[in-house]
Amino acid sequence: MSDTTINSPLTLPCGATLKNRIAKGAMTEGLADPQNRATARHVRLYERWADGGSGMLLTGNVQVDRRYLERPGNVVIEGPQSNEQRAALAAYAEAGTRNGTHLWMQLSHAGRQTPAAVTQEPVAPSAIEVEMPGGQFGKPRALTGDEIEDIIQRFAHAAGIARETGFTGVQIHGAHGYLISEFLNPRVNQRTDEWGGSLENRARLLMETVKAVRARVGADFPISVKLNSSDFQKGGFSHQDSIQVAKWLDDAGLDLLEVSGGNYEQPVMMDTEGFEPVYEEKVRSSTRKREAYFLEYASDISKAVGKTPLMVTGGFRTIAAMNEALASGDTDVVGIARPLCVDAALPNKLLDGSVSEVRKWEKELRLGPTRIFGPNSPIDLIRGLNAWGVQGWYCLQIMRMGDGQNPDTRMSVFKALRSYMSNEQKAAKAMAKAA
Structure with a gap:
C-alpha cells in the first residue's frame, strides 16, 4: 500500500502532470450546433467543471465522421477546419484548461450504434444489427478495408486538431460498443480478413489508431484509451481478451488506460444498480462492496501492465474507497x-x-415501473427504460449548465426521458437541414 491519495499529483509517461487524481469521466453533452461545431454552451459548461477542481476533464464523444454519430449534438472534427471552427474549439479548450486543469478530447466513431435518426445505414465490422x-438503430453494412484505413487517419487528424487548438490530451474511445469496441467483439466482428478472426x-x-x-501529436502529448474490461456478453470481448x-497498449506507449465495460445491449456502464449482466460474466460482488463497478477488473489489468497508469470511472462515492483504491495500486x-x-x-x-x-443519485432516480408501466410489464423493458431515462436526466442537467442554469434535481425521470427524446429528434432534424 502506498500513501497516494486523491490529492496526489500524477506524472504520466509522456511527462505531463495531473495536479490531482480526480478526473471527470467522459459524458455526452449534446451541445454542438446543427453543423456539429463547438459552441458557447461548451465554454460555459467546461468553465464550471474546470473551476470544480478535477485534475483532468474528459470531453464527451467528439466524432471523427459526421455521418456516424453517437447523437445529433456531437462535436465533429473532420477535414479542414475553418478559422471559425478552430476559434470555437480554442475557446472550448481555454475554458476547460483554466485553474491548472487538463482537458482531454475523447475521440470516437459510433459505428453500428449510430441512431436511425442520424442514418438508416450505419457501418460496422460486419453487417450485424444492435x-x-x-428500431433505434438501422442494419449496418460492413466496412471495406479502404474505409477502415480512412477511419484510422480520421482519428489522427482529429487528434492533431485537438492539440493545435489547445486541448492537452486525447482519449481514443475503444469501449461501450462503439466502432473500435465492435472490432474487438467477436459477436460483432465476423470478418475473415486482417481486421477479424484472432484477437x-x-x-x-x-x-x-494509437x-x-x-x-500525429508527438511523444510529449498524452494519449489515453478507454477499453472494456468485458462486454459482459456470452461470446463477446472477454476479460482475458x-x-x-x-498489454499490447502498454507496449505501445500509452499514457493512461481507462477501464470500463458494457455496450448498448448490456449497458453496465449506464446503470449498474438497475441492470444486471445476465451472460458470461457478472459484476463481481466484491467489486460492489468496494463501490467502483470495474475496479476488480482493473486490478487484474494493473498486474499485467508495467508502465501505463490506469483510470477507473463508475461507482466511486466515498473518499475512503477512492483513497483505498489509489493506495492499493488498483x-x-x-x-x-x-x-x-x-x-x-x-x-x-x-x-x-x-x-x-x-x-x-443512482439509487434515487427511477421511473417507477409499477405505477407507470403496470405490474405485468416485461422486466428487461423496464430496466432498459430506467437506464435510458436516467441517462436523459443527467444529459438534461448538462444542458442546463451549458445554458448557464443550475441543475434541476427535482426533475422527474419520466419527464426527463420525454424531454430528452424530444430534444434528440429536434437536434436530428436541425442537423439534417443543415447538411
Missing part, C-alpha cells in the same frame, strides 16, 4: 462522472475534505 427493440486481428484497428495518433489488449486515477452533473464543484469538496461521501 439487438435492441424499437490480434480484431485489435488491429485500435492499435493502428500508432497513427502518436505519430482485455488483459491481453492492455487504479491511478479516480473517474467521477454523473455526480458532476449535479454538483460541478464536487472535486474541490472532496479534495479539501468538506465532503466525504457523494450523494448516491
Whole structure:
C-alpha cells in the first residue's frame, strides 16, 4: 500500500502532470450546433467543471465522421477546419484548461450504434444489427478495408486538431460498443480478413489508431484509451481478451488506460444498480462492496501492465474507497462522472475534505415501473427504460449548465426521458437541414 491519495499529483509517461487524481469521466453533452461545431454552451459548461477542481476533464464523444454519430449534438472534427471552427474549439479548450486543469478530447466513431435518426445505414465490422427493440438503430453494412484505413487517419487528424487548438490530451474511445469496441467483439466482428478472426486481428484497428495518433501529436502529448474490461456478453470481448489488449497498449506507449465495460445491449456502464449482466460474466460482488463497478477488473489489468497508469470511472462515492483504491495500486486515477452533473464543484469538496461521501443519485432516480408501466410489464423493458431515462436526466442537467442554469434535481425521470427524446429528434432534424 502506498500513501497516494486523491490529492496526489500524477506524472504520466509522456511527462505531463495531473495536479490531482480526480478526473471527470467522459459524458455526452449534446451541445454542438446543427453543423456539429463547438459552441458557447461548451465554454460555459467546461468553465464550471474546470473551476470544480478535477485534475483532468474528459470531453464527451467528439466524432471523427459526421455521418456516424453517437447523437445529433456531437462535436465533429473532420477535414479542414475553418478559422471559425478552430476559434470555437480554442475557446472550448481555454475554458476547460483554466485553474491548472487538463482537458482531454475523447475521440470516437459510433459505428453500428449510430441512431436511425442520424442514418438508416450505419457501418460496422460486419453487417450485424444492435439487438435492441424499437428500431433505434438501422442494419449496418460492413466496412471495406479502404474505409477502415480512412477511419484510422480520421482519428489522427482529429487528434492533431485537438492539440493545435489547445486541448492537452486525447482519449481514443475503444469501449461501450462503439466502432473500435465492435472490432474487438467477436459477436460483432465476423470478418475473415486482417481486421477479424484472432484477437490480434480484431485489435488491429485500435492499435493502428494509437500508432497513427502518436505519430500525429508527438511523444510529449498524452494519449489515453478507454477499453472494456468485458462486454459482459456470452461470446463477446472477454476479460482475458482485455488483459491481453492492455498489454499490447502498454507496449505501445500509452499514457493512461481507462477501464470500463458494457455496450448498448448490456449497458453496465449506464446503470449498474438497475441492470444486471445476465451472460458470461457478472459484476463481481466484491467489486460492489468496494463501490467502483470495474475496479476488480482493473486490478487484474494493473498486474499485467508495467508502465501505463490506469483510470477507473463508475461507482466511486466515498473518499475512503477512492483513497483505498489509489493506495492499493488498483487504479491511478479516480473517474467521477454523473455526480458532476449535479454538483460541478464536487472535486474541490472532496479534495479539501468538506465532503466525504457523494450523494448516491443512482439509487434515487427511477421511473417507477409499477405505477407507470403496470405490474405485468416485461422486466428487461423496464430496466432498459430506467437506464435510458436516467441517462436523459443527467444529459438534461448538462444542458442546463451549458445554458448557464443550475441543475434541476427535482426533475422527474419520466419527464426527463420525454424531454430528452424530444430534444434528440429536434437536434436530428436541425442537423439534417443543415447538411
